[in-house]
Amino acid sequence: DAKTTQPPSMDCAEGRAANLPCNHSTISGNEYVYWYRQIHSQGPQYIIHGLKNNETNEMASLIITEDRKSSTLILPHATLRDTAVYYCIVRVARGNKLVFGAGTILRVKS
Amino acid sequence: GAVVSQHPSRVICKSGTSVKIECRSLDFQATTMFWYRQFPKKSLMLMATSNEGSKATYEQGVEKDKFLINHASLTLSTLTVTSAHPEDSSFYICSAFPATGNSGANVLTFGAGSRLTVL
Numbered sequence: 727d728a729k730t731t732q733p734p735s736m737d738c739a740e741g742r743a744a745n746l747p748c749n750h751s752t753i754s755g756n757e758y759v760y761w762y763r764q765i766h767s768q769g770p771q772y773i774i775h776g777l778k779n780n781e782t783n784e785m786a787s788l789i790i791t792e793d794r795k796s797s798t799l800i801l802p803h804a805t806l807r808d809t810a811v812y813y814c815i816v817r818v819a820r821g822n823k824l825v826f827g828a829g830t831i832l833r834v835k836s
Numbered sequence: 837g838a839v840v841s842q843h844p845s846r847v848i849c850k851s852g853t854s855v856k857i858e859c860r861s862l863d864f865q866a867t868t869m870f871w872y873r874q875f876p877k878k879s880l881m882l883m884a885t886s887n888e889g890s891k892a893t894y895e896q897g898v899e900k901d902k903f904l905i906n907h908a909s910l911t912l913s914t915l916t917v918t919s920a921h922p923e924d925s926s927f928y929i930c931s932a933f934p935a936t937g938n939s940g941a942n943v944l945t946f947g948a949g950s951r952l953t954v955l
Binding site for chain 1: 881929
């Protein structure tokens with residue numbers, strides 16, 4: 727199963743773009759990259775996912791490198807409410823389960 | 837969008853008693869649900885996969901007799917912590933995929949979690 731590597735923490739100024747990197751160098755061709763976030767004492771919230779192409783939705787953009795070995799989640803205009811732990815997860819190919827790594831603590835500061 | 841509901845959100849029990857946590861998919865059917873456990877300042881740890889109409893699949897190191905999982909319908913899975921002890925105190929979170937399709941594109945939806953405190 728492909729594993730992910732994320733920086734343990736990042737700071738971002740309110741109103742600026744937050745760029746959260748993730749390495750997944752052992753990802754398989756049919757595995758998706760998912761991003762979730764978890765605000766303190768809540769269940770994880772789905773943000774975005776992708777396979778090969780860059781993706782954008784109302785919450786964020788996902789940039790996946792051409793070799794698929796890394797990706798970046800972009801929150802275009804971070805707010806204080808975006809302070810959370812962000813998890814980059816690669817979908818296990820053999821089943822539906824998602825295995826969480828340590829994630830990145832994003833602190834948005836005013 | 838898909839919604840997963842957990843109940844109770846918080847529960848306090850005495851050591852030695854059993855506690856049941858319910859996980860419901862409100863607007864979709866889920867043949868498979870997942871149970872996670874999270875300790876303070878730690879990541880989510882997958883405990884087991886709950887399969888509708890069959891036995892749950894437990895991750896290595898998770899005690900089947902301690903954490904009983906039942907998935908009796910396409911919208912309900914329950915986790916029962918039996919003979920609870922203080923070390924079972926944790927944040928328990930369930931999640932589910934919609935029953936239709938089984939591709940990597942399916943989005944796993946999580947419940948809000950249930951905080952168990954064993955005195």
